[in-house]
Amino acid sequence: MFADNKDNSGVSSRTRAAPLRLALQWLESQSAVESHIAPLLLQARLTKEKLIVVDDFLPFEVASRASSLVLEDAARNEKGDWSSMSYEEVAHEADAIAHDFDYAEAEDISGGEHLSDAVSWIFPDLIPVFSIARYTEGHHIDAHDDKAHVPIEMKGKGEVLHSRKYAAIYYLTPTWKASYGGVLVDEVTGTHIVPKFNRLVLFEVPRLHRVTAVRPNAPPRLSVFGWWLTPGKLYELDLSGLTHFLPNEGRGTLRGALFGWTHTDKFADIIDKAGLVNKCSVLCLAWAALNVTKASIREVRAVVAESIVDSRFRSQTLSTLLLLDRVLTTLSVALPLIVAYLSHSNGPRVTSIGGCRESFVAGVSLLWRQPFAVGDAIEIPSLNVFGKLLQFGIFNSVIEDLDGRPVTVPNAALAAGAVVNRSRARLRLCRLDILVMPPSSSQLNSFLEDARRNVGGSVNISSITCDGVGITAKVMVKNDATFDATKGDLYAKLLESAEKHEVELSFEKRVVFQPPASE
Ligand SMILES: O=C(O)CCC(=O)C(=O)O
Ligand SMILES: [Fe+2]
Structure with missing residues (x-):
């Protein structure tokens, strides 16, 4: 219905008025989509050129209608079905390394499933794995090659290892401009591909590429992205493939790597729920273990999977330590070795942790x-x-x-x-600053003396202003004393002395627990 009767913009007069329902219906029809795609000779071109860019991939009206749903979902800007790949721990630092992007399962975003199905029918005989991505300010992906091995459960055959064969990205944001950033850079030819609306990029995996950071004030950069898998090992996951395990690498590759590691649904679920800090820690640790021990990926995968399924993993703060302990004990890796390795190695993988390397090393050592x-x-x-x-x-x-x-x-x-x-420490100091309004200097002095006895610490004048006399009271308390109780007690005692000597007492200005050493 949409493929025929095109004018120059690829839109027929009938389709211009087509409601959303028709667009979605068209996308649901595999035969309609396939006959639209067939004349593009994508497979033949891809075999020859390895990377191709197809503008106006779907009929304009279909693309606009369906993507408007995705846009609406993304613009709501709530977490909803979107998961973040940003590295939360460092995200607010000026030179944060890894903002990455948000992603959602295609079927969770209205319109997303239709569009990703349409893209997946480019190679109907291969296994498609597509999601929806949303990049906002600062989001990017460092250079990576998309290589991944993915075990797939096959009927009657059990688990069969697959490799990513082709990658596709189909862009959904209308009026994207080069000045918004978010450009896909093909590192092989140096080509900069602007994520124009309705543009499809296809390439053969492996291929080195990256996404430049999205600039402030850009609209959300939305895309369908993913891969087609084929059985067997198309390539080895060599050392450069290990960059997949790093937190600042692409979501797609990261997910693939995680999936490839564990091949259980449970794992994927848990790791998604566990929060990114933990995901990244797991990846860093596993990566360190791989490099230091030269353990096989299989060994590391087993340990990591086991540790993650452990319920303790879900408690954020201790999880890293527990996991570290677990991974290291099982692999019998000496911690100093890892620390030494991380601090002295200047290989590309360590560099991609960037300015955080020292902190990572320090973190490991402090945890220990x-x-x-x-x-x-x-x-x-x-x-x-x-x-x-x-x-x-x-x-x-x-x-x-x-x-x-x-x-x-x-x-x-x-x-x-x-x-x-x-x-x-055994004891600490509680200090309270307060203002008093004494009727006379003799009453002030008798109040101070009385207060010193009463609180069992020092009570001295810290300032004299037209508002009154500033008083600082200090008392040593047991270390396990709670702040509120100590504060309340100190105030009550001062008030008692103040009332006795007819000195007016303001509310406390500032109360702090302080280390005695700094006094
Ligand atoms: O969005 C793009 O332009 C590329 C995405 C990508 O490389 C990936 O997800 O692995
Ligand atoms: Fe990629």
């Missing part, structure tokens, strides 16, 4: 030594940071400071200087 645990009050004098350790990541840790703000500290900084673990 455990000088502090999540929940501990820690102080980093060199950074002037004091607060509760909220999260311990493989690259960064998060400390909640006294104002309740999360402060992200690279592990390299944690390992570099002194870190005081207040939770493991």
Whole structure:
């Protein structure tokens, strides 16, 4: 219905008015799609040219109608069915390494399934694996070659290893401009392919390519992306193939790698639910184990799969440590060896961890030594940071400071200087700053004396302004004393002395637990 009667824009007058329903109906018809595709001679061209770019791939009206559904879904900008591939731990840093992109299963996005089916019918005899991608500001993929081995359950044959044979990307964002970034760079020829609406890119795997970062103010960059699989090992996953295991590599390749590792649905599910920090840690560790021990991928895969299925993996903060422990014990890898390897190697895979390498190494070493645990009050004098350790990541840790703000500290900084673990200290100091309004200086003095006795610590004048007299009270408390109880107690005692000497007391201005060493 849409393939005939084209004018120059590829749209017939009838199709211009075609409602969404007709567009979807057309996409659902394999024969309609196949007869539209056949004259494009894609297979023949691909065999000859290895990478081809096809503009106006589907009838314009069909492409617009169906992709408008995907656009609507993506524009809602809620998480919904979209999963993030961004590296959350470093994403807010100025030179964050791996923003990557969001992806969704084609069948979860309305219109997405229709479009990915249509693309998959280019090679109806191969096994298609397609998803929908959404790239927004900063999202990109570093150079990779898409190679992956994927075990597929075949009726009567059990599991059969497949390889990715062809890759396709079909772009869905109308009016995409080169200035928005998000350009697909074919590293073989240096060609820059702008993700124009209704443009299809096909290439034979392996082929080195990357996606440049999407610029601010660009609309979401949407695409159908994926591969066709064929039975057998088309290629070896050589060292460059190992880049697939790194967190900042493409979602497609990463997923493929994960899938290839474990081949259980359970694994894929759990890893998706477990959160990216863990995924990345697993990948880093497995990658390190592979390199250090020269263990076979099969061995590492078994260990990783087993560890991940373990329910402990789901508790975010300890998971890395548990996993590390598990992987290392099973593989009998000496930790210092991994640390040494990571810090001295300057191979391409380590470089792609970029500025985070030191922090990763520090993270591994801190996990091993455990000088502090999540929940501990820690102080980093060199950074002037004091607060509760909220999260311990493989690259960064998060400390909640006294104002309740999360402060992200690279592990390299944690390992570099002194870190005081207040939770493991015996005593600590509680300091309270407050304003008093004494009727006379003699009443102020008698209040101070009384207060010192009452609180069992020091109570001194810190400032005198027209608003009143600033008082600082300090008291040593047991380390396990809670902040609120200590604060309340200190305030109550000051109030008692103040009332006794007819001194007016304001509400506390600031109360902090402080390390005694800094006094
Ligand atoms: O979106 C693109 O242009 C390329 C995507 C890609 O290379 C991948 O997902 O592996
Ligand atoms: Fe790719």
